[in-house]
Amino acid sequence: MTALAVATTAQEQRDLEQFYFYEARLLDGRRYLQWLTLLCEDIAYLMPSRVNVQVNNRERGQEGMISVERELEGGETMGCPHREENYLLLTLRAERAYKVNSWSENPPARTRRIVGNIELMAREPGGDVAAWSVVSNFHLYYARPGSDNVIYSGQRRDTLVVQPEGFRIRRREIVLDYANIELPTLGLFF
Amino acid sequence: MGLSVSELVNAEASLISRRCWSDPGVYALEKAGIFARSWLFLGHESQIRAPGDFVQAYMCETPIIMARGEDGRVHAVVNSCTHRGLPVCRADHGNTRRFVCPYHNWSYTVAGELVAIPQESEVQHKPDKTLLGLKQVPRVESWRGLIFGSFDEQIISLEDYLGDMRFYLDAFFDRFPAGIEFMGAPHRWVLNANWKLPVENQLGDVNHGAFLHSAIIPREAQDVIEALGHSVVTTPGHGATFRLMPEDAPVDDVAWGMEAVGSILGGDEVQEYLREVQARAPQRVGRLRARMKGLTYGIYPNLSFLWSNTSFKVSHPRGPGKVEYWSWAAVPADAPDAIKKILRTNYSSFFGPAGILEQEDSEVWSQQFLGSSIDFADDRPYYYGLGLGEEQPHPDMPGLVSVTANEFYARHFFQRWRSELLAAEGAV
Ligand code: FES
Ligand SMILES: [Fe+2]
Numbered sequence: 001m002t003a004l005a006v007a008t009t010a011q012e013q014r015d016l017e018q019f020y021f022y023e024a025r026l027l028d029g030r031r032y033l034q035w036l037t038l039l040c041e042d043i044a045y046l047m048p049s050r051v052n053v054q055v056n057n058r059e060r061g062q063e064g065m066i067s068v069e070r071e072l073e074g075g076e077t078m079g080c081p082h083r084e085e086n087y088l089l090l091t092l093r094a095e096r097a098y099k100v101n102s103w104s105e106n107p108p109a110r111t112r113r114i115v116g117n118i119e120l121m122a123r124e125p126g127g128d129v130a131a132w133s134v135v136s137n138f139h140l141y142y143a144r145p146g147s148d149n150v151i152y153s154g155q156r157r158d159t160l161v162v163q164p165e166g167f168r169i170r171r172r173e174i175v176l177d178y179a180n181i182e183l184p185t186l187g188l189f190f
Numbered sequence: 191m192g193l194s195v196s197e198l199v200n201a202e203a204s205l206i207s208r209r210c211w212s213d214p215g216v217y218a219l220e221k222a223g224i225f226a227r228s229w230l231f232l233g234h235e236s237q238i239r240a241p242g243d244f245v246q247a248y249m250c251e252t253p254i255i256m257a258r259g260e261d262g263r264v265h266a267v268v269n270s271c272t273h274r275g276l277p278v279c280r281a282d283h284g285n286t287r288r289f290v291c292p293y294h295n296w297s298y299t300v301a302g303e304l305v306a307i308p309q310e311s312e313v314q315h316k317p318d319k320t321l322l323g324l325k326q327v328p329r330v331e332s333w334r335g336l337i338f339g340s341f342d343e344q345i346i347s348l349e350d351y352l353g354d355m356r357f358y359l360d361a362f363f364d365r366f367p368a369g370i371e372f373m374g375a376p377h378r379w380v381l382n383a384n385w386k387l388p389v390e391n392q393l394g395d396v397n398h399g400a401f402l403h404s405a406i407i408p409r410e411a412q413d414v415i416e417a418l419g420h421s422v423v424t425t426p427g428h429g430a431t432f433r434l435m436p437e438d439a440p441v442d443d444v445a446w447g448m449e450a451v452g453s454i455l456g457g458d459e460v461q462e463y464l465r466e467v468q469a470r471a472p473q474r475v476g477r478l479r480a481r482m483k484g485l486t487y488g489i490y491p492n493l494s495f496l497w498s499n500t501s502f503k504v505s506h507p508r509g510p511g512k513v514e515y516w517s518w519a520a521v522p523a524d525a526p527d528a529i530k531k532i533l534r535t536n537y538s539s540f541f542g543p544a545g546i547l548e549q550e551d552s553e554v555w556s557q558q559f560l561g562s563s564i565d566f567a568d569d570r571p572y573y574y575g576l577g578l579g580e581e582q583p584h585p586d587m588p589g590l591v592s593v594t595a596n597e598f599y600a601r602h603f604f605q606r607w608r609s610e611l612l613a614a615e616g617a618v
Contacts, residue, residue: 047544049374049375049377051282051283051374051375052281052282053281053282053283053284054281054283054284054285054286055281073374073375075531077374078373078531079373079375080373080375080518080519080534080538081538082538082543083538083539084534084535084538085539086455088455089451089539089546092546096405096406101404101405102405103402103405103550103553103554104549104550104552104553146556147382147553147556148382179282180378180379180380180514181377181378181379181380181543182380183543184381184549184552184553185543185544185549185552186544187545187546187549
């Protein structure tokens, strides 16, 4: 996460932004079934948990001493990420939203996503399809009937597949800026 | 506190005042009557394998360091410097030789002994360091790798405290030759709710499943619970719910973990593993307990265990209206890493802060807390009388047993709670 973004044409940058803005509009508009069509069916959807780790004395004086990566209990670690989901689980969550008895979302929360700092980090020379690694930041405002309003803040690390009809998300890792989860749920679409 | 404890809960605990979940005076009595005098869960031995390993824990709101000392023994000390009270340990977990307090750098071993006062050389009167260590939790004991601490030096042994709950917990633990382990740090979820709300839910309230969770849990699952479900109270405050599967049930219907989504989506390898665990179960835990397919488990006052979504949970109070709810994924210690990684999602996808089920539970806990905080409704205590007096001893299983709709697990909890608060009330 320390590398510079790769050189991007104005058109590529604009395409990426349009994609993320469209995605945010779908999610804020509660159009989760349409959002599912933006995902590859082999999507890996990950949210590491974060811990307050012990400072590593041996790395004193170096940036690695307090690197973000050390705090993440992600898919490759033997800790326990908050989310490790596939297309089926995401579909289960999406479809649940349209059931009259999904009580914790009924009435539904109001959300507003602001997505920014969109950077193309790498073009992966994948076999027959091109794949891009893209990072972006988000703030998600969440106003829920009967409880406190909260802000979710975090970073998304995506792998997008570049297809003629547009981008599809093949992998998303969400790095939330919380260790203690002072939020009503992490079960949203980020 | 406007009401005395005897007015909050009637003798049979079938009527319970809303104030029990919201009143600051009640909470003060809970600290004195319960948290000062119970065995409280600190963590699992797998979290501190090597000398110097430590994790943070809580006993009520008091921060605790649980560590494996140089002597190889487990120590629990209050994480608060004897000089001016700062926490000397700031990381959630790690390994160290010393905790160095940030303020004036007094330093302590992981077992809490004070070893250095940097300012000491400049003064003539040298403090006696042996008297200035971190406060020790006076009793620390473990059972099946679960470590508990108590501030009550006179408390009965942990094994006696757990009592017959061990019979039901061993239906799980004893399935695994190498025991279980916790995966990583706990998920820590801060909710606007009273600490007893998650506890009561996961002590025996399985009957909300078909209703609150009807968007996710199919009606058929509830039918099985109604047909085969048992609710047990071994000692008031401790309880378990489980399905007792028929002798001829297919292995896939009985096997631990098989019904959870990670295992369902996880493929042949994990399913084969779970079948093997089940195949060994009759010989390891006996024929009766091999047929137990657990639901919820509770250890008084604030530890819970979920069977299929294998998770341990502690409800740490943060005042009457907030709770820091910790959960860990627990897995068999000798399972291959690839299988552990699948099994942890049996917990995380349905429970914990991102859990598709627990997002519904956490919502009702917050809402019940709000309902418990309103005015002008004190003449409407909550009704806890479902199934009153219908629990019975069982020929083959310890404790009182009943159908899962019987709310006796909660009544017994609140009867114990009532008597412990009455004792504390008498003492102040
Ligand atoms: S407060 Fe800890 S050294 Fe002074
Ligand atoms: Fe529930």
